Amino acid sequence: MAATSIHDLPEDCLAHVIAFTSPHNACESSIVSTMFRNSVESDLVWDKFLPYDYRDIISKLVSPIEFSSKKDLFFKLSTPLLIDGGNKTFAIDKFTNKKCYMLSARELSISWASNHLCWSWKPLLHSRFYEGAELVMVSWLEIQGKINSQMLSKNTTYGAYLIVKLARRAFGLDLLPSEVSIEIGDYKSIGTTYLRDHASKKQKLEHDYMQHKIDGSRSGVCEAEEHVVHIREDGWLEVELGEFYCDGKDKEVKMSFKEVEGEHLKGGLLVEGIELRPKD
Numbered sequence: 036m037a038a039t040s041i042h043d044l045p046e047d048c049l050a051h052v053i054a055f056t057s058p059h060n061a062c063e064s065s066i067v068s069t070m071f072r073n074s075v076e077s078d079l080v081w082d083k084f085l086p087y088d089y090r091d092i093i094s095k096l097v098s099p100i101e102f103s104s105k106k107d108l109f110f111k112l113s114t115p116l117l118i119d120g121g122n123k124t125f126a127i128d129k130f131t132n133k134k135c136y137m138l139s140a141r142e143l144s145i146s147w148a149s150n151h152l153c154w155s156w157k158p159l160l161h162s163r164f165y166e167g168a169e170l171v172m173v174s175w176l177e178i179q180g181k182i183n184s185q186m187l188s189k190n191t192t193y194g195a196y197l198i199v200k201l202a203r204r205a206f207g208l209d210l211l212p213s214e215v216s217i218e219i220g221d222y223k224s225i226g227t228t229y230l231r232d233h234a235s236k237k238q239k240l241e242h243d244y245m246q247h248k249i250d251g252s253r254s255g256v257c258e259a260e261e262h263v264v265h266i267r268e269d270g271w272l273e274v275e276l277g278e279f280y281c282d283g284k285d286k287e288v289k290m291s292f293k294e295v296e297g298e299h300l301k302g303g304l305l306v307e308g309i310e311l312r313p314k315d
Contacts, residue, residue: 167306
């Protein structure tokens, strides 16, 4: 009896097999043969890669999209698109097919945001949202965001990132470290970050003092660590607020960035929003 090869399988059967891989692997397999290429084009494959609630997500898009196949839809959704009246973006990670969200500044709770002497709402250059928030001047800086974990992909570790820029007039943002935190269920992580480098001896001493104060007041949370500000390809800065595991259960994820210990004035921070994306 002749040995059976994978090319002897019906195309729909091969499509079922490919659907258990990843979008990246599926695209790579299409170069193997015509049979593989035909199977990869199947809606059966890309329906498996799309989120189970993709129809609900499509209904929330600010601008409707047209697509010729499930594969076409997948790749159109892999680019961040505005949803919920333009206050959020949604995208699919094209390598892991996990959900990614970004909450605009309007979706966040920002202390004193309604006071025009403290914050200014306006369009921000190269932002994906219609408007963002610019810090005019405050002594109490606190930004919080919330999202239900059921909106995210289950069995996935996520990172939450505050997306900001520093205006040329920025001041007072690097005198003390800011506190970043993530809380979901009975899990909480706390860290610190500087929005600018703390090179001077005075700033280093202030950092050590603040870190000691945070460590001393911590109870039942994981060890505080310093988070470094990274420059993104789009020119914005991102600060990791922390990471958490999404098990698919109905829980509220609370994300926070604050500097409330210092009494000095701060200004010149441009806030686009908070992004959540998989770390797996």
